[in-house]
Amino acid sequence: MIHADFNLVLKYCEVLDEFIKIRVFSDEEAREVVQRATGSDKASYQRVVVNACIGDYNDESLQNAELETLGTVDIEEMLYLLCVEVNPSLDIHQVSVQITSTDIVIDDDPALKKKLRQRTRANLRRLANMEKEIRNRVIGQEHAVEIVTRSVKKSALGLRDPEKPVGAFLFVGHVGVGKTELAKAMAEYLYGSQSRLVRVDCSEYALPHEYAKLIGSPPGYIGHNEGGYLTEAAKEMKDFIVLFDEIEKAHSKMHNILLQLLDEGVVTDSKGFKVSFRNALVLMTSNLGVREANASRDGIGFDVAKKDETRYEEMKETIFASLKKAFRPEFINRLDDVIVFNTLSFDDSLKIVDKMMAELTCIAERAGLGLTALPAAKELIAEQGFKPEHGARELRRTIKKLIEEPLTEKLINEEIREGDFIALDADNGKIRFDVISSDALEAFPE
Structure with a gap:
């Protein structure tokens, strides 16, 4: 929230790249909004909330935005999440929508049946x-x-234990290999944004008393009425992903909380309420055993290129030995799987560089610059940034060093100006910035 004016606030919408005015409702006004929601599905309810909260909302602007994003993001879902962030009492999971007797007789409605079949097919395609x-x-x-998406698919089809979380996985591997990135990608695919990803930095829970920050302070202590970070997030969102980053750094008291979460699908907060995590995907990351696995087999380390199945199982055994020293057996046994992340190969690094450069090109376009990286430039970045023990983070640092910082200096010195188109090429181990003229640009390869 950056500004308030009577009963309106401004919230930034990432997808539309603009600030949206959202109305703040009193409890009575929120109840009136809910009473207007007579639809039979989530989409109908969301539309009521968005129309009520966003005064200048209209279907035409929504359609234009959807065209611009090529339909990859549900714009209305994004707006709804912003509205609920401002008005938590309007969350669909917190309300009871009144129905009339005419709403009940829907089995013989051909249009509704067709709509439900279409929605089911669309959901199945999305899962596929x-x-x-x-x-x-x-x-x-x-x-x-493959392992994580399979778990989500099973859950979506109801093929799981309803008394437990959607899945519980421990990701183990070097830094920068994609452990956290996978959690972010799942959140964006399932919910359209990272707003449903609850990230817990376990290094902040290393002391015995710090676990209380997750579930709330005990009675008589400061902050008891405020609730805990984890339990309050679960109450608000219902369906979400929780990521416990570097789980080995947390105190054992936090591990005890996880035992209940993984076993019963609930966590008891400081007020004695059982908070459900049965619709949550639980992910954890760790570096335990990575160094030992690297040093095994005469220093061969993680299989960088071959990703050999036998080697993978050997690494997993080494890592399991380290996990057993850090965690109690009942904790490990409650996990659905321990997933060892591959060390990135050079080919992987080239693909990541390609992805990072595409992101940088978009940033440059917003700054009024055209930017493209030729294959030789991308290969040079991958060569200088390829350090298996550091993963993609070293590639990011290399792009900053070779491209972002020199480009900044060239802009300041007016060697490159707004509106220019720059081609990045490799020249004697360095990145060369070639400004392409408008005439030459027409013949320039895309």
């Missing part, structure tokens, strides 16, 4: 495409993507 879409974003971790 999930693994492919996530693989395109998380490079070099096909095995991890």
